[in-house]
Amino acid sequence: NLQVLMEGDFEEISVESTGRRPIFAVKQQGRWGIMDYQKRLLVPCEYDKIHKVVEQHVVAVKNGKMGIVDWNGKPEVPFEYEMIGERLRNGLFPFGVGISAGRYRWGLLDSIGHIVLPAEYDQVEQFYYCDLMKVKKDGKCGILDPRGKLRAPLQFLDIMAWKHFLTTEKTDKSGKPQSFREEVYG
DSSP states (O other): OOOOOOOOOOSEEEOTTTTTSSEEEEEETTEEEEEETTOOEEEEEEESEEEEEETTEEEEEETTEEEEEOTTSOEEEEEEESEEOOOOTTSOEEEEEEEETTEEEEEEEOTTSOEEEEEEESEEEEOTTSSOEEEEETTEEEEEOTTSOEEEEEEESOOOOOEEEEEEEEEOTTSOEEEEEEEEEO
């Protein structure tokens, strides 16, 4: 048995870019927006594409350029970027500037559009479980902190985070010390 939960006059409805949230990307007159289950249009249908919804941020495409708006459609990051990547664990967004067909130079933006790191790297990726990032330029790797400052210079062929075990001593409820072994990244 199937039951109609909602009817509407939209050309398309997609949950692909909204993840598991109770919202939909909807297309009306050739443009995309965001609607909730109560049929309230949260973000007006004025975008070429809704790329991704990340917490309270909507990464969208308008006139061929990517930017970020809030739930009211108010711009947070201007629509002037060729690529905006998945939001990193530290809250920053990688952005790309095309240098040739399919190749980009990458930098970092905060959630209100300030450039934290100019687009001058071949790669920017965050390490597991920490706020540091690996950057690569001209075949050499270094480490950045969340403010965009190089903490290890661009001199290594590669840098990898590794998983290892850390033994810590904690006191249980009765006051006895006990050793615990946990996986950590370093």
